[in-house]
Amino acid sequence: QVQLVESGGGAVQAGGSLRLSCAASGLTFSSYRMSWFRQAPGKEREFVAALGWSGSNTYYADSVKGRFAISRDNAKNTVYLQMNSPQPEDTAVYYCAARRRSGAYAVTQSYEYWGQGTQVTVSS
Secondary structure (H helix, E strand, O other): OOEEEEEOOEEEEOOOEEEEEEEEEOOOHHHOEEEEEEEOOOOOOEEEEEEOOOOOOEEEOOOOOOOEEEEEEOOOOEEEEEEEOOOHHHOEEEEEEEEOOOOOOOOHHHOOEEOOOEEEEEEO
């Protein structure tokens, strides 16, 4: 049974930093492309960041480029999202997602597995 478990969310002040983690089990982690999405109240789930199997190729939404960094540790079956200088508009539930097949990395339908999400609240 595949599980993706996010952690590290919480409350942070604007301009601070936060690191989210997503621990995967039940799959061959190194064979999966991993991503982070987020969903704010009343809004659709949106793409945040993605990376390939080795972590050498990364992709970011324009809204977080230069502030957030995605990385992975295949030895620990974990993907991370380092959030630097978060702003109130980054407040959302953050989800990690995994996909083995190729496809559009920013599209939710491309992903086979999802975590349960972790809440991030940024105060001004």
